Amino acid sequence: MQTPLTGLGLPLPLIAAPMAGGPSTPAFVSAAARAGALGFLAAGYKTPEALAEQIAAVRDVPFGVNVFAPNPLPVDPEAFRRYARSLQPEADRYGLDLAGAEPVEDDDHWQDKIDLLLADPVPVVSFTFGLPDRALVARLRAAGTVVVQTVTALPEALAAAERGVDALAVQSAGAGAHSGTLTPAAPPASVPLADLVAGIGRRVPLPIFAAGGMGTAQDVAAVLRAGAAAAMVGTVLLRADESGASAPHRAALADPAGMQTVVTRAFTGRPARGLRNRFVAAHDADAPLGYPAVHHLTAPLRRAAAAAGDTDTIHLWAGTGFRHATEGPVGAILTRLAADT
Known part of the structure; x- marks a missing residue:
């Protein structure tokens, strides 16, 4: 063929x-x-x-x-602002201000x-x-x-x-x-x-x-x-x-405790499959549809959490064969x- x-x-x-x-x-x-x-x-x-x-x-x-x-999947501005405010306690742990964020569509x-x-x-x-x-x-x-x-x-x-x-x-x-x-x-x-x-x-x-x-x-x-x-x-x-995956991501994939994968929009506003961690459990139900606006909203938080090795707060993308x-x-x-x- x-x-x-x-x-x-x-x-x-x-x-x-x-x-x-x-x-x-x-x-x-x-x-x-x-x-x-x-x-x-x-x-x-x-x-x-x-x-x-x-x-x-x-x-x-x-x-x-x-x-x-x-x-594009435009976000509802008010739903975006509610979600941003709901994430501020997460952001406080890393000295970030998300509550006042406005949608970025690019x-x-x-x-x-x-x-x-x-x-x-x-x-x-x-x-x-x-x-x-x-x-x-x-x-x-x-x-x-x-x-x-x-x-x-x-x-x-x-x-x-x-x-x-x-x-x-x-x-x-x-x-x-x-x-x-x-x-x-x-x-x-x-x-x-x-x-x-x-x-x-x-x-x-x-x-x-x-x-x-x-x-x-x-x-x-x-x-x-x-x-x-x-x-x-x-x-x-x-x-x-040769993979450039972060150390926390690698560790989570190998964790014998074994999280399950779920489809979530909590991190980016677009359906994505990853390991179900604390952030997904806490925020998936409230996350609005809206890509790339939600991606840009959570990106600073995810970067800070990755640097700190915080697997409870970062996206841990993974397929069902992880x-x-x-x-x-x-x-x-x-x-x-x-x-x-």
């Missing part, structure tokens, strides 16, 4: 998923490529200048770049990042949260870039195909961090990943990269049997040597996951 990965000369049907906020370092991406998989840089939350530096650092290997496409430097990727093309670009228009997809493809769209349901897959993308990253509800759903106020129902892949594959004639909750070689083999061209894994790599995350080189983990392919 010819897929976008075929042209990159990568022998493993595996992709190291983009993980914004630090885990997907250039060393992480390069290690994935050396193991025979495709690694993704995460453009989310980076300045265009920082993204350009990371791209330059991985130019000697096949790689991709993931971009958050604009699909597009994560969208146009500047697109300009960069058109001026200095990369092998693969994937989009999450929103759909690029047909003209942009055509320009990227004309520049030699493979274009991938993250989808979570059949209607999204059909819409992405209509835009002319080369492949789909089909993400199930078991995936860690933000859901790639195009309708965050009404996310799709949970469907097992293999069933989701098979259902979309029957209707959309594009290669599928399956993502969500995988942690074993058996999980990978199952989605390949369902019709996926590759398995995209993220959480299982968070504790790898208990399979182990220490060791990225290459060794990916090789283990490919054992049954």
